Amino acid sequence: MSARAQVLLWGAQRISAMVLALCLIVHFITMIYAIRNGLTAAEILGRTQGNIAWAGFYMLFVAAIAVHAPIGLRTILSESLGWRGRSLEISVLTVGIALALWGARAVYAVFGGGAA
């Protein structure tokens, strides 16, 4: 991987961290607000399903995780195990894609038409 690509990955991890920080704050506040009167899961789903704005927000959350986590994992594996090169890049890319798919599935389940 070129030095420029490594630098852009570093930048992507910092920017995704900023997005994650905002998303987490909104997520926690919403979560605490939503359940303060003891809403059931069914009641929450009744309010979330079909809500495009919240679905967009959580897709942004998932995208930030899918960018942030594999880049950090790449550094951790490299520094802890001395694992470098193409096999590492492909492995963490796979983790990123898996996180994106799992996250998208969860967003669809909560905001889409029904349970995934």
Add this chain to the structure above:
Amino acid sequence: MSEILRVSVWRGEEAGGFQEFEVPRLESQTVLDVVTYIQRSLDSTLSYRYACRVGMCGSCAMTVNGKARWTCRTHVAKVADHGRVEIAPLTNLPVIKDLVTDMSEFFDKWSKARGRFQGTQTRADDFVRVSPESPKRKQVDEAIECIGCGVCYSSCDVVSWNPDYLGPAALNRAWTLFNDVRDVDQKARLTAVAGDAGCHACHTHMNCTERCPKQLSPTAGIAGLKRAILAAALKGEL
């Protein structure tokens, strides 16, 4: 003050061990004084390195009670623990013998970071006027007093995890040259210090800044390089 200092000194190479010595305590005694006493009065085979004895040359750094320090300016009274001191070679560098490390790798990384000034003028040209008040020159002032002792390199976690990492001193040097308005090698230097083996590997643990005997902050310089290189990468200039 106890009359006798009990000193454990590393002997041998990587696979050596500690040897115990007893050294008379003196007023204002430094750790380098202790090592010198041992070599001159107790065991002449002890190897160690020093030159100026006044904190200028950067030769005498060792690991004292687990922390990298310049021994010529470290008073025994400051570091002795119940009348004991443990003295070992710097970590993160190969041990040649006793307290002497092979610093080739440390200085080779200064070269890899393009830590050499590259100007365009000849001795026939007039001096370049650089205002001491200019922001870039102020950045240089904060980082220029490095004596190359290797304390930061020895204290850096990232160096211990990633042997390719250039380390705080080489990156600090690159930062001073990046801020030198006369230097014309900037693009190559930024490329040399970018990425996984360069400044972007720094985790900002700040061990270098904590331990630097000259109170420099390589961490701040590395952060500056990170930002400058990201900006260059986004513009396609890297």
